[in-house]
Amino acid sequence: MTRSAIGSHFPDWIGRETLPKSDGEVTYVVADSPATLVYLADQACITPHLALSRTDRPKHPDRMIFDLDPSNDDFSKVQSTARRLHRALDGLDLPSFVQTTGSRGLHIVVPLDRSADFDAVREFTHGLCRRLAADNPKLITVEQRKNKRGDRVFLDNLRNAYGQTSVGAYAVRALPGAPIATPLNWKEVGAGAMHPQKYRIDNIFRRLAQIEEPWKSINESATALPERLRWAVK
DSSP: OEEESSOTTSOTTSEEEEEEETTEEEEEEEOOSHHHHHHHHHTTOOSOEEESSOTTSTTSOSEEEEEEEOSSSOHHHHHHHHHHHHHHHHHTTOOOEEEEOSSSSEEEEEEBOSOSOHHHHHHHHHHHHHHHHHHOTTTEEOOOSGGGTTTSEEEEOTTOSTTOEEEOTTOBOSSTTOBBOOEEOHHHHTOTTOOTTSOBTTTHHHHHHHSOOTTTTTGGGOBOOOSSOSSOOO
16 A cells, blocks of 8 residues: 655655555655745644654664653653663663653653664663663553553653654644743753743743753764663563
C-alpha cells in the first residue's frame, strides 16, 4: 500500500522522501528550509513531529529519545526522574539534552553517530528504562497500560523505532496559551518554577534573546551507542 503524508497539491519545490514500511511505503515531507516550514504552517500544521533518522540512512537513528510521561500533575516527579536518567547517561559517557514537551512532561535526547540501527537502540533503551524502574519502583514505571502506572512517571522508550517520530524543538503545541517544546539547560530542569508549559508563544522570544541556545552543541556531540549496559538488567 502506498500512502502519503504530503498532499498532491504541494508545490514541486517541497522535498519528498518515500520510505518502505511493513505494509507498503509512505512518502514524507522533507522540511529542510524555512520556506517549507512556512508552507506547512499555512496548511494548518501546528506541531511538527520529526523522524529520528535522516533520509540517507533511515534505519540508523541520529537521535535516541526518552519520553518522561507523568501519571498526574506532580511535575516534581518528572524532574526527579530526569535527574536520575541524566546521571545514568553520564555514567555511560552518553551526552544528553533535555526539552519540555510543551504538554505534560520532558524529553531527554541523546545524539547518536548513526553507527547503530533502530533495533540496537531500542534494545539498549529498553534495558536502561527497566533498570531505572527497578531501582526506583515508587517513582518510575515502564508499564504501558495507564491503569497499572499508579502515580509513577512512565519512562517511555517506544519512540526509538523505525517510522516513529518525536515533537521537534521549538514546536508549538495546540493547547491554550500555545506552549512551546523548549530546549533547556540541565540546571533549569530542577528549578521550582519549571513546568512543561512554562514557555509559550508570548515569552519564548524573550528567552531566546537572553540565553545561549541550550542545544547549540547537540550535533557535534553525536556519539556511538555503548555495546551493552554496564550493569545487569533485572
